[in-house]
Amino acid sequence: VRIPLDGPLDLEATLHSGQAFRWRRSSDGWHEGLIEGRRVRLRVMGGVLEADGPAAPSRAQVAAYLRLDGSHEAFLAEVRRDVPLEAALRALPGLRVLRQDPWEVLVGFVLSQNANQQRIRSNLEALCAAAGRPVAGGGPNRVPTPSELARLDEADLRRLGLGYRAPYVHAVAHAVRDGALALDGLRQAAYDEALERLVSLPGIGVKVADCVLLYGLGHLDAFPVDVWIRRVLAETYGRTGRQAAPLRARAFALKRFGPMAGYAQHFLFHYRRTIGPLPRPGRKALGQAAASAAAP
DNA sequence: TTCCAGGTCCGGC
DNA sequence: GCCGGACCTGGA
Numbered sequence: 001v002r003i004p005l006d007g008p009l010d011l012e013a014t015l016h017s018g019q020a021f022r023w024r025r026s027s028d029g030w031h032e033g034l035i036e037g038r039r040v041r042l043r044v045m046g047g048v049l050e051a052d053g054p055a056a057p058s059r060a061q062v063a064a065y066l067r068l069d070g071s072h073e074a075f076l077a078e079v080r081r082d083v084p085l086e087a088a089l090r091a092l093p094g095l096r097v098l099r100q101d102p103w104e105v106l107v108g109f110v111l112s113q114n115a116n117q118q119r120i121r122s123n124l125e126a127l128c129a130a131a132g133r134p135v136a137g138g139g140p141n142r143v144p145t146p147s148e149l150a151r152l153d154e155a156d157l158r159r160l161g162l163g164y165r166a167p168y169v170h171a172v173a174h175a176v177r178d179g180a181l182a183l184d185g186l187r188q189a190a191y192d193e194a195l196e197r198l199v200s201l202p203g204i205g206v207k208v209a210d211c212v213l214l215y216g217l218g219h220l221d222a223f224p225v226d227v228w229i230r231r232v233l234a235e236t237y238g239r240t241g242r243q244a245a246p247l248r249a250r251a252f253a254l255k256r257f258g259p260m261a262g263y264a265q266h267f268l269f270h271y272r273r274t275i276g277p278l279p280r281p282g283r284k285a286l287g288q289a290a291a292s293a294a295a296p
Numbered sequence: 297t298t299c300c301a302g303g304t305c306c307g308g309c
Numbered sequence: 310g311c312c313g314g315a316c317c318t319g320g321a
Contacts, residue, residue, distance in 0.1 A: 018302065113303035119319065120302085163317025168304085205304050226302040242311085269302080 001059045003049040003068060010094025011042055014066070017270045019098055019215045021108045021121045022128075022140065032139070036061045036101075039137045055136040064099055072096050075220070080258040084236050084278040088267040091275060097266050102183045102216030103176065104143045109211045110168050110203050126160040127169075146177035168203025175201055187217050194219065206246045214262040222262045223250040228272050229265060236278045 015023040015031050023033040030041045038057040043050050051062045063069055075097075081089070111123045125140060131148045132141030150173040157166035175181040181201060186194040194217065198209035206225075213222035225233075225246045233239040233249060242248065253261035271278060 109302090112301095114301060114316075115303090115318085116301040116320085118301090122319090158317080161318070164304095164315095165317080203304070207303060211302085224302080228302060245311090273302085 001051045001056065001062065003051070003059060003063060005044065005047050005049055005068070007073070008094035009044050009049060009066065009068075009096070010092065011044055013092055013095045013270060013274075014098065015042075017095065017266065018117055018273070019211075019266065020100060021117065021124050022143075034135065034140070034142065035065045037133075037135065037142045039135050039139055053137060067096050067099055071099075075260050075263045078258060079260050079264050080256065082256060083281045084232070085257065085264055085267065087279050088271040091271055092267055095267060095270060097220070097263050098215065099218065100216050101143075102186070102212060103146065105216030106172060106176075106183070106204075106208075106212050107143065107149070107169065109208045109215075110172055111162065111165055112211075113165065113203070113205075113208065115165075123160065123162055123165075126162075127157075130156070130160055146173050149173035150177045165203065168201075171202045172204070183217070186213070191219055191221055195222075210246070210250075210262070214265070220260045220263045221254060223253045223265050224262070224269075225249045226269070228269050232268050232272050232278060236280050 011031050012025075015033070016025075020033075023031050026032050026041065029043045031043065032039075032041045034040070035057040038053070038055055038061070040051050040053045040056045040062070042062075049062070049066070049068070051057070051059075057065075076089070079085070107127065108120060108124055112120050115123070124143075127149065128141040128143055131144035131152055133144075133148070134141050149169070152170070154166045154170050157169055162169060172181075176183060181197060186197060189197070191213065194213055195206070195209050198204050198212060199206060210222040210224035213219035214224060225244065229249070230244050233244045237252075239249070239252065243252075250261070253265065257264040268278065
């Protein structure tokens with residue numbers, strides 16, 4: 001499949017910025033992974049996205065996953081920009097927030113607590129190898145469904161190297177399998193209600209829930225606050241302590257960036273992780289408290 | 297060897 | 310409500 005692109009698409013940044021954990025770089029700029037459980041490799045050449053493989057996902061599935069449907073441009077058009085965000089958007093022109101399967105995102109981010117990207121990946125692959133179905137064309141298995149994952153007990157999960165996350169994964173698999181948590185139902189739910197439902201599960205706090213909402217459930221107003229965003233809030237916006245607590249941070253972000261603040265978060269996050277501290281807004285643009293806190 | 301990694305839970309103020 | 314410590318494990 002060949003899909004002509006309207007604007008820049010940076011697969012390297014998009015697929016390896018910590019929103020998805022299973023993509024692998026292969027030779028010549030190709031990235032290999034699964035979309036909708038189908039094996040595919042992707043690359044961008046001369047303004048065209050190439051997606052191929054023997055049983056590759058459809059054009060529509062690829063386009064939806066990468067937001068080649070105008071939703072990325074809608075973000076660019078509608079987001080409110082300040083100096084730091086403008087710098088991040090300019091430095092990362094091809095970065096996008098993927099539209100992923102919420103179940104896969106949920107499992108990935110439950111594994112993410114107190115871990116690094118490499119460990120998250122290795123744990124996730126271990127789960128897929130142990131409980132997921134094989135894929136046509138070989139390669140890594142699909143992410144196990146809730147029922148498939150629920151067949152492993154806590155001891156099994158610990159043997160796979162999940163550590164203390166084992167009971168969390170076990171509980172989450174059972175909750176989704178048994179319908180105690182209906183993920184797809186959370187798409188239409190209001191942010192507050194969806195957050196409350198997710199956080200009620202063991203091992204899911206506000207940070208993980210926000211990631212599931214943003215990366216998997218289309219709640220672009222979810223604003224995950226992790227250590228990197230905490231750094232941005234402190235260094236760039238002079239917000240520390242209570243001012244950086246998730247609830248207040250989200251309110252601040254929505255006011256500053258608008259209803260797609262979560263999408264903007266991914267740019268701030270990736271910039272801070274891969275490039276460094278963001279430029280600071282002019283004093284006038286900061287809130288009064290922040291401006292006085294930032295003063296010498 | 298020691299420390300840290302995209303957090304969450306639990307107990308004490 | 311807020312603050313601090315423990316928590317599996319693998320890699321630097």
